[in-house]
Each structure stands twice: as C-alpha cells, then as structure tokens.
Amino acid sequence: MALIWPQAYCERSDTTKLPTKIEQNTNMKTLKDLFLDEIADMYDAERRIVKALPKLAKAATCEKLKAALLAHLKETEGHVTKLEQVFQSLDQKAKGKTCKTTVALLEEGGDIAAEFKGSPALNAALISAAQKVEHHEIASYGALHEWAELLGNSKAAGLLEEILGEEKAANATLTELALKSSDKEALGECDCHNDSEKECSDRQPAAVRRGIKPAGMNRKRAGALV
Ligand code: ZN
Ligand code: FE
Numbered sequence: 001m002a003l004i005w006p007q008a009y010c011e012r013s014d015t016t017k018l019p020t021k022i023e024q025n026t027n028m029k030t031l032k033d034l035f036l037d038e039i040a041d042m043y044d045a046e047r048r049i050v051k052a053l054p055k056l057a058k059a060a061t062c063e064k065l066k067a068a069l070l071a072h073l074k075e076t077e078g079h080v081t082k083l084e085q086v087f088q089s090l091d092q093k094a095k096g097k098t099c100k101t102t103v104a105l106l107e108e109g110g111d112i113a114a115e116f117k118g119s120p121a122l123n124a125a126l127i128s129a130a131q132k133v134e135h136h137e138i139a140s141y142g143a144l145h146e147w148a149e150l151l152g153n154s155k156a157a158g159l160l161e162e163i164l165g166e167e168k169a170a171n172a173t174l175t176e177l178a179l180k181s182s183d184k185e186a187l188g189e190c191d192c193h194n195d196s197e198k199e200c201s202d203r204q205p206a207a208v209r210r211g212i213k214p215a216g217m218n219r220k221r222a223g224a225l226v
Contacts, residue, residue, distance in 0.1 A: 032090075035147045037097065039086055042140055044096030046079045049133060052106045056130060059113045062123045062185070065177055069130065072170045079166070082159045086148075089155040105132050121186035127178045134171040141167060 053076060057069040087094040109129030116122040141164040148157035 031147060032151060035144065035151060036090065036092065038140060038144055038147075039083060039090075040095050040097035041099045042137070042144070043080070043083045043087075043094060045099035045102040045137070045140075046076055046083060047096060048099065048102050048106060049076050050080060052109070052133075056109065056113065056126055059117070060123055060126050062177070062181060064181070065123050065126065068170075068173050068177060069126075072166075072173075075166045075170065079163050082163055086156045086159050089153055089159075101136050102133065105129070105136060109133070123181075124178060124183055124186040127174050131171055131174050131178075134167055134174065137167045138164065138171060 050073065053069050053073040057066045057073070060066045060069060084094045109126075109132070112125045112129055113122070116125045119125075141160055145157055145160040145164055148154075148160055
C-alpha cells in the first residue's frame with residue numbers, strides 16, 4: 001500500500017515555499033540582544049552586591065566569614081570593571097538593567113540577617129544568603145560565557161570565564177566555611193574556637209549557643225542589603 005503524505009509535507013521539498021518568518025520579522029530579537037540584556041542585568045547585580053557585601057560582613061560574627069566576604073567584595077568590584085570591558089568589546093556604553101533576582105535575594109538576606117542577629121545560627125544564615133547570590137551569578141555567567149563564545153567574541157568570553165571562576169571559588173569557600181564551623185555553631189556544637197577566640201561567635205551565653213533564643217531578641221526587619 002502506498003503511503004500518501006499530506007500536501008503540506010510534500011511541499012516542504014520545495015525550499016522556496018518554506019516559511020520565511022525570520023526574514024519577515026526584522027524586529028526579532030537575536031542572541032546578541034539576549035547577551036546585551038543579560039550583561040546589563042549582571043552589571044546591575046554586581047553593583048548591588050558591592051553595596052551589600054560590607055553589610056553582610058559587618059553582620060557576620062565569624063572572623064573567617066567576615067574575611068571571605070570582604071575578599072569577595074574586592075573581586076566583585078573587579079567584576080564591575082570586567083563587565084564594563086565586556087560592554088566596550090561590543091562598542092556599547094555600560095548600562096545596568098534592574099536585576100530583579102538579585103534585588104529579591106539581597107532583600108531576603110537582609111531580612112534573615114536581622115532576624116537571626118544574636119543567634120548562633122546567624123553565620124549559617126549569612127552563608128546561605130550569600131550562596132544564593134553566588135549560585136545565581138554562576139548560572140548567569142555560565143550562560144553568558146557560552147553565548148560570548150557562540151557570538152565569536154573571544155575578549156568577552158575570556159572576561160566572563162574569569163568572573164565565573166571567581167564566583168565558583170567564592171561559593172566553594174562559603175561551602176567550606178559552612179561545613180567546617182557555621183553549621184556546627186548553629187547547633188551549638190562549634191569547636192572552631194580552639195585556635196582563635198575571635199574565629200566565630202562563641203562569646204554568647206550558653207543558652208544562646210545551644211540555639212535557645214531569648215524572648216524579644218532582634219525581631220526587627222532590616223531589608224538592609226539593597
Ligand atoms: Zn560577581
Ligand atoms: Fe559573587
């Protein structure tokens with residue numbers, strides 16, 4: 001029995017009759033538009049993170065966490081400069097576009113920092129808030145790096161790869177800090193104070209170290225990171 005294909009399928013062999021939507025829609029957004037859009041988003045994100053990191057570091061009671069956050073502040077300032085160089089590689093003026101994700105993550109981080117102020121779980125809360133920001137950056141720069149390569153912009157690809165590497169390293173440092181001390185500290189089992197008195201926040205009453213929160217302790221909302 002012969003197979004009878006519908007007329008539409010048969011006509012596909014005639015390339016002159018293929019849909020020409022791409023040619024017709026001259027306003028259609030391209031990968032370059034998407035790339036520029038996302039670069040503007042991350043330019044805004046990085047500048048917000050530059051403002052937020054000193055506040056996160058100030059809130060931290062673990063000296064190692066403070067140092068890690070301040071070290072990443074220096075890198076983040078570098079990310080702003082590198083993104084300006086990416087704009088330059090595209091002959092574009094550096095311009096930010098509100099990064100709604102970062103706004104939300106920093107607002108949530110500010111809230112949790114205020115809510116857990118004085119708690120043995122504070123450093124664990126700050127690490128978690130910072131890692132949410134890092135994970136968003138890693139996802140964004142991973143895509144941007146791929147797109148820069150697809151667009152044949154090796155200068156931008158190189159810069160984005162450098163930023164991506166630093167975001168991944170910052171995230172790894174935070175994971176290490178959480179596993180080494182902050183998570184135990186949150187449970188009142190921190191043993192990381194043997195080396196240095198200042199290392200973590202063990203200058204708390206024993207009841208607080210065991211996670212028992214005195215009534216009325218720092219309930220105010222901060223939203224202070226944005
Ligand atoms: Zn960054
Ligand atoms: Fe970062």
